[in-house]
Amino acid sequence: MNPEMTLPFGGETPVFASRPVWCGRDSTVIGSARIGAQAWLGDAAVIRADGQPVVLGDRFWLGHRSTVHIATFDQGTICGDRVTVGRNSVIHACTLGSDVVVEDDVVILDGASVGDGAVIEAGATVFPRAELAGGFAYAGSPARPVRPIELGEVAERAERIRERSAEGIGPDSDPPQDIDPDVFVARTARLRGRVGLGAGASVLFCCALEAEAGPIVVGADTNIQDNTVIRSRGEGVVIGRDTTIAHNVRIADCRIGARSLIGIGAVVAPGTLIADDVMLAAGATTDPGQILESGYLWGGRPARILSPLDADRRTMMLRIVESYCQHGRDYRQAQEQLAG
Template identity: 70%
Template sequence: MTPDLILPYDGILPVFASRPVWCGRASTVIGAATLGAQAWLGDDSVIRSDGQPITAGDRFWLGARSTVHIATESLPTHIGDRVTVGRNAVVHACTVGSDVVIEDDAIILDGAIVGNNVLIEAGATIFPRSKLESGFAYGGNPAKRLRPVTPEELAERAERLREASGEAASPAAHPEPPETEESVFVARTARLSGRIALGAGSTVLFSCELAAEVGPIVVGADTNIQDNTVIRSRGEGVVIGRDTTIGHNVRMADCRIGARSLIGIGSVLAPGTVVADDVMLAGGSTTDPGQLLEGGHLWGGRPARILGTLDAAKRAMMSHIVEGYCRHGREYRLLQEQEG
């Protein structure tokens, strides 16, 4: 059994020590990724190694709608043996030891180092450059050390996650994507339905779901929507401005996002949220229904609050991400066409 979609990046294809035990619907592995024996890849799981390597040891279990990625120009991702990742989790540009359990909706951010025999509880956010000591459970946002954890508890938690994966819903229909101009990239594993308008140069990456059930979804020019993000319109619709980044595994419904903004990995935007132009929302954040995020600030937390000013360095970083994803979109469109 092989992933639903395998693509090279920069001429490099993924390497598997042996054929995975299971590869779910729309599972995707890209680029310089190396997976050990007995891997399990759930529905809509994404391993995207486009610019730095990803390595995962033996018996790596990646739950449905979870994402493993790198920092394109700076940081790889390395994962040890017997690591279990639950559903809708993100492992991003970090190092994870062996015998680690990462529960549903958890996020590990850039430069973090996770020791061996660690439990990361559901919904936790591991902030950038954090160091998690071996043998402990961590939880919260930002994650804090909670208590010692035994190998027996880790094994039980891992088994629970795997059992839950076996109860996944049957495969959903895969509607035809909307017609787009040549500068737009929509991944083959993305699912788009309803009235959706994608601006020139926009990018919708692997296993995203955009469902315009009532109002429309409008995406501005050169905006990128990253792997496993889900956008639903059940009322007035969703409008996202130009030159904006929507990170991995974001959830949003019936909201407005301004231009030149960044919505961080794993954030959840409640209906009625309004994000002004020039906003950076930190990974793992949430908003309250109807909340307004004023422009020119870094926001973060649950619910989001102002953490600081959006200085020149952050603005430059956000612009650099947009430029990089415009380039990725062009590259992936060509690769997907060649893959057929």
């Protein structure tokens, strides 16, 4: 069984050491990915190596709606053998050893390293460049060691994650057929209801935009990255132009301004108002009705001001938007060639 969608990127095509044991519905593998024997990919699992390599060892297990990605300009992702990743987690531009368990709703960020035989417990965030020694269980945001752990318990935790795999992610609706030619919507993304996408916007792989009540409106040149879920069950969701919504974000009825960045794995609660020029850190959450003022980096659970949004961060945010506009054009062309 092969992934439902495989795309080249930059002339590189994914390579599997052997045919995967299982590839779930909408599973997607892209670019310079090298994946070991006996891989298992859940529903809406995404491995995206578009700009740097992803190297995954034997018996790699990626749970439903989880994402493996790279830092486009400078760092790939490497995992050892027998790595198990639960649901809705993100492995991003980092290095994991062998016999590592990453539970549900975990974010591991750029430059981090995790040693052999470690467990990252559900809901934890591993901060950029953190070095986590093997043989411990880690929890919290930032992830900190909570106790030593033996390989036998690591294997038991991995097995519990794998036992839940039969649950899947449930049915999704089909994407709309009348997408503007300046917009990229991945074939594995799912849009339902009144969804408006501005020129140059991109909705990447395995995202779900569900306008059950009010509309979802996405501004021009805004990118919605892999496995993000946006649901409107009330007044709707409005996202301004030139904004980045990173991997595996959860967004309910809210307003997000222009030129903002919502970090990996963040959760934006109903009624949140995020002003223009805001960065919300990876793994952060907002409270219902919270207002995030312009010009700051916000982080934490619930989010609080961490620092002013300096020139370097603003430049980085603009660079991401420009990069994803190009990604959208490249992916649209590759997807059209695949369909042809």
